[in-house]
Amino acid sequence: MFGNTKAFSGFAVNDLQRAKQFYTETLGLHVTEEDGMLFLHIAGGRSILVYPKDDHAPATYTILNFPVPDIEAAVDALTARGVSFERYPQFKSDEKGITRDSGGPAIAWFTDPSGNIFSVLQED
Structure with missing residues (x-):
């Protein structure tokens, strides 16, 4: 049923502008903002949706x-x-x-300003 859809992932943050600054200035990602949400543009032509959530609670696992x-x-x-x-x-x-x-693989975890867990990992 969904084999040919262009699915995408998303996650919440508690401060959209602080997140945007972190993703662009610290991580060097191309980020756009539309309708009060962010889109992280990553390799492969896909985007990740980032949306604000006042009662955001970060996941206890790596989200990106x-x-x-x-x-x-x-x-x-x-x-x-x-x-x-x-x-x-x-x-x-x-x-x-x-x-x-x-x-x-070798991996190192860090968090964004909202406490979401990200990682960098060694490519094989």
Whole structure:
């Protein structure tokens, strides 16, 4: 039934303008704003909807992953832009916040201003 639809994902934030500033200035994403919502334009011609929600509560899991060819360089660049990386007790992270023993690729988690969890992960 939905095999040929152009599905898209979305998530909420508690401050749309603060989120827009973070996504454009810190993450370097192309962001547009329409009808009081943001659209994050990512590779592949797809967009992610970001909408305001006054009683927003961030998910307790990663909602957006950014595969990168060099996780060390990505973490260094984000750290230089003021991003702090999360450390979870079930995973061992190095001094930069990169986890290499999670059962998958090297990964580092961070949050947006609304507390939504994002990651950068090493491409294979």
